[in-house]
Amino acid sequence: MATASGFPARRAALQLLDAVMRRGETIEQTEKAAMKGVDGPADRALARAIAGETLRWLTDLDTLIDSATKKRLPDDAKPRMVLRMMLAQALRLDTPGHAIVATCLPLLSGGPRRLAHGVFSALMKREASLPEVPTLSDSVLVRWGEHALDIAPGLIDPPEVDIALKDASETAVRATDMGGVSLMPGHVRLPRGTPIEQMPDYAEGSWWVQDLAAQLPARLLGVGEGERALDLCAAPGGKTLALAAAGWNVTALDISGKRLKMLRDNLKRTELEAEVVKANALTYHPAKQFGAILLDAPCTATGTCRRHPDVLHRIGPRQIGEMSEIQQSLINQAVEWLPEGAMFVYAVCSLEREEGEDQARWIDATFDLEPVPVTADELPRGIAPTPEGWVRTHPGMLPDDGGLDGFFIARWRKR
The missing domain is CATH 3.40.50.150 (Vaccinia Virus protein VP39)
Structure with a gap:
């Protein structure tokens, strides 16, 4: 099977996922090496998005895969990881099925390729879907206890962009000018994907990017x-x-x-x-x-x-x-x-x-x-x-x- 445009991004996503799941590394630690051969910011963003959505919904993706296989694939089997990626693209990133097949199956060969193709096709034919909220792993559920079910809905999507203002008195004006909302003085929240360096007064240093929760420790002094x-x-x-x-x-x-x-x-x-x-x-x-x-x-x-x-x-x-x-x-x-x-x-x-x-x-x-x-x-x-x-x-x-x-x-x- 000839590889298609977009294959390097899928290969990079697989490398990112392998580093996390096998070696316990962060995405940031392995990103530079994984992205070699991936051209352009759009494809690099795609690789990160595939890896991120796969990790976010991993437990639910595995449930779907297991429902379509006679014998459970080992957790560290390459076909399982490729299938996770394929389903994440179909169910979370709205990638057309033909594009997923063309760019992900080349990551496998022989029997594993046929297995992945068959499982993916079967799940798509029965219109498989994910739950409304990601299912946390058993180990995380135990650690987070009674708060886990409250936390899970916050994991559905990546976060929006928070900025901290150098001058809190400018909050209302900044929020209006930047098309954002403020949840407390000195804070503005912008839509996900906002081109930060192109926003008003970035170069002038009037604000910096910082999650709302991360802004609180310094404020408390x-x-x-x-x-x-x-x-x-x-x-x-x-x-x-x-x-x-x-x-x-x-x-x-x-x-x-x-x-x-x-x-x-x-x-x-x-x-x-x-x-x-x-x-x-x-x-x-x-x-x-x-x-x-x-x-x-x-x-x-x-x-x-x-x-x-x-x-x-x-x-x-x-x-x-x-x-x-x-x-x-x-x-x-x-x-x-x-x-x-x-x-x-x-x-x-x-x-x-x-x-x-x-x-x-x-x-x-x-x-x-x-x-x-x-x-x-x-x-x-x-x-x-x-x-x-x-x-x-x-x-x-x-x-x-x-x-x-x-x-x-x-x-x-x-x-």
Whole structure:
């Protein structure tokens, strides 16, 4: 069978999926290698979309495949992965069946090719369909517990685009001019696929891209009025920009030189100032004291599953345990640097209680810190603090407004 136009994008999608499911890598880690030979932004976007929809609906795609095979295909069998891709294109991306066959079957040969063709044709003839909401895997259902069924509807589609404004007083005007909506002062939400760099005042640095939930940790430190603030694990810089715009004298620390370059570029574009430090937070020794420390800690990032559905399949107890240990080490360091009266905000973009609620309880039991409960007027409309005064967001919240990432945030003051 001769390969058709669009085959390189399907080959790249298969490589992306193989990296996630076999090696536990992120899409971003393997994207550069997978996209070799894929010409043009449209085909690269297609490859990402195929991989993303396959991961988003994986459990339901497997249910369809199993319903059409006499003998269950192994989970890691190449025909199963190609069939997942074929069905994702047909049922989620509205790709014509003949185009799917022409571009996906060349990924297989011999008997596996005939098997995939037969299963796909049988499912299309019986007008197979997906449920309204993605079905989460058993392991995810167990971890997320009672919240899982509330979270799942937020995973149906990739998220829209959120931006944070340098000047919150411009919110209403910016939302109107950009054709977006605002869910709180200083925030505008734009339709998915908005060409960011072509939007008004991007080059002038009046705003930056940042999910609504990710905007909250820096906001909870309030106005800086020239006081020093330390942004730990700062890159790529959204929190640093928000703190600087709120009047804090910011030190932005991160271990990644590549990600710090992005932070510096963002500072230059927005004409905001911060001291940028490349260092390991676990061995860093600050020469000055800070009135506030923000630790948006490294985590499993399961709260970003709307935009990164690979986390639904490559994160498990081992990764959660490893991240929890790193987080406690970073918390120990941060608390040690807090002078009396200084504020501490801990945040993770994770839906795992071990990285969020359990860490907050550990902080309460371990350190001489006074909890500073978050109030409803500090949060977007429709989001309420927990009874403990913490913030817990997840993708199923704000369903009528497009949802938001999953975050856990809590705040304390040093006694």
